[in-house]
Amino acid sequence: MKKLILILLTSLCLTSQVSASEGGVAWDKFPTAKLTDVASLQNGAKLFVNYCLNCHSAAFMRYNRLRDLNLTEDQIKQNLMFTTEKVGDTMKVALDPKQAKDWFGGTPPDLTVIARSRADIGKGSGADYLYTYLRSYYRDDTKATGWNNLAFPSVGMPHVLWELQGQRTAKYVEEADPHHEGKTTHRFAGFEQLTPGQLTQVQYDDAVADLVGYMQWMGEPAQNHRVRLGVWVLLFLSVFTVIAWRLNAAYWKDIK
Template sequence: MKIMSFTQKVVLGLVLTFGFGFAAQANTEGVAWDKAPDKINDQAALQNGAKVFVNYCLNCHSAAFNRFNRLQDIGLTADQIKDNLLVTNAKIGDTMKAAIDPQQAKAWFGVNPPDLTVIARSRAGAGGTGADYLYTYMRGFYPDETKPTGWNNHVFPNVAMPHVLWEMQSSMTPAQYDQTIGDLVNYLQWMSEPAQTARKNMGKYVLIFLAGLIFLTWKLNSAYWKDVK
């Protein structure tokens, strides 16, 4: 019997808790997902995405399976993290926990905002990758006076989440806002598996090694049997 890893359990829990509802509504509405920019190896984009995440998302959403000091993997120094990205009295070795009280969050939104550590991995579906879904969702808010928050979303109708980036959006051009959301989504994608780039690179080396091994094995086999009639 195969035992799921801790990360797999977290992803499965998020999918079961939130994913089915999100995906069902998105698919029934027939909203096409836009392609998210791929900047998973762009440290400047990841750093900007981390800044947006801490300043806007971490107020309500946790990323409790990721620590602040892991941001050093995207080129930030310990001092930069301490001076610019630590919230409240958090320390650099602490996990990223939401500033909001869970009971208050449930009272305001009707549900506790989900943890976002692996949100980009749990949103993949027929419409595209998890990054594609998040990129389309974050750009899909529109004013709706019939909703308690004053906002609705084309991708997730009747979502409880307000448009927390509306002030940023109003101060930017559409291209600038799309770039900022792209940076945020790329950070969320990176955060879901910080070692993914190293894993993919290792996979390339393994394939090259296996190709070389197959060639040498073939040559050795040919040399061994060449005199056999």
């Protein structure tokens, strides 16, 4: 219980920091088709354990739940398990919280429900935020980690996917501030690629979509089943409504 409370408090704290630090950056739309693509979710799980699980845990997600993605226990053990030997264990991380605080300025939050906790009514879903965030890193030598992020300025987390995306810098142009006469402001004008990554930009965006899709699925593994079941329930209720309406008409037709 104490662990759950700590995780929730950390998540709320970081959410507040995000809300306070976002400079009105528009969120890109996450391709929701990824949520029903099993191959995409499998690749997202692979990316998650290779790049995210080094620092972040998913303490409310068990490895054996990945069987819902059509993976066998042998496939899970051989390809996705590095910190434990039991397929029934949760996705824990071996990183010492004290070391994490020294390195990053805070304990990396648990990611089990990260996609659900980042939703913003005015901007989009949590998946939209994560999809934008993981594609908005750029080099910034003024920061301790050497990285910055448009969606989360002064972020403490370095760009763990930089080998896939390559290194970029952000370009800004100076222009007159429409709200303050005589003052200027800097407007983001795009990224400039410094070094190539292992993937092209299109491939990288697709890989990030796979990863975000998995994190969205992980927050509620039964969501696809729930949606399918909901459709059948609505169809049943629609048919039942017509039947009930006709039965009611037949019952009262001879009563005046």
